[in-house]
Amino acid sequence: MKLFLDTANLQEIKEAMQWGVIDGVTTNPTLAAREGGDFRELLAEICRIVPGSVSAEVIATETEGMVREARELASVAPQVAVKIPVTPDGIRAVKILAAEGIKCNVTLIFSFNQALLAAKAGACYVSPFVGRLDDIGHDGMALVADISRAFSHYGFSCEVIAASIRHPRHVIEAAMAGSHIATVPFSVLKQMFNHPLTDLGIERFLSDWQKAKGNTK
Numbered sequence: 001m002k003l004f005l006d007t008a009n010l011q012e013i014k015e016a017m018q019w020g021v022i023d024g025v026t027t028n029p030t031l032a033a034r035e036g037g038d039f040r041e042l043l044a045e046i047c048r049i050v051p052g053s054v055s056a057e058v059i060a061t062e063t064e065g066m067v068r069e070a071r072e073l074a075s076v077a078p079q080v081a082v083k084i085p086v087t088p089d090g091i092r093a094v095k096i097l098a099a100e101g102i103k104c105n106v107t108l109i110f111s112f113n114q115a116l117l118a119a120k121a122g123a124c125y126v127s128p129f130v131g132r133l134d135d136i137g138h139d140g141m142a143l144v145a146d147i148s149r150a151f152s153h154y155g156f157s158c159e160v161i162a163a164s165i166r167h168p169r170h171v172i173e174a175a176m177a178g179s180h181i182a183t184v185p186f187s188v189l190k191q192m193f194n195h196p197l198t199d200l201g202i203e204r205f206l207s208d209w210q211k212a213k214g215n216t217k
Helices: 010-019 029-035 039-049 063-074 088-099 112-121 130-135 140-154 168-176 186-191 196-215
Strands: 002-006 024-026 053-057 080-085 104-109 125-128 159-162 181-184
Touching: 002 010, 002 186, 010 039, 010 186, 024 181, 029 039, 039 053, 039 063, 063 080, 063 088, 080 088, 088 104, 088 112, 104 112, 112 125, 112 140, 125 140, 130 140, 130 168, 140 159, 140 168, 168 181, 168 186, 181 186
Parallel strands: 002 024, 002 181, 024 053, 053 080, 080 104, 104 125, 125 159, 159 181
Antiparallel strands: none
């Protein structure tokens, strides 16, 4: 399973890339707004840091505007995948953009039918929002599993991105559900390193080493 970083913060991206575990980045208007400045310049800088897929979202809500914005975003770098919302206008835009070779990540997926429509239209990625479904009492990861299983069965090339990841357990569940990708906030990525037994083991090794050094004097 690939790991994407869900952020527009350059410092977070640079630090995570140094760990060698990040395959791509996803952004959205909320994340970009936190960073300020010109988004195209920010996107270009992210693409210089990240060789893998970088998702950038359109703001328009009607097809013509989505297509126009998508073309502009895709021109920034070859690895840009344009995030398009799963609406009738959005799916129409995906069909047009896919025919032009522009990669689309269909976002705000909350049902299997939405994911199916996106894949049929030619999306490269679909992003079911796990955490937001859990928030309203639904099983977000069950949706990821259903989409992944059906896409595999029918041979869709479209990849599933488990999005709206809230904690490290979500990453485990996404992998077990067959998701191709999990896109995680920087805070969750850092938590994935942590285990109390690892900390205890390091402390014990260092203590034993110090004792051994003392015995050699």
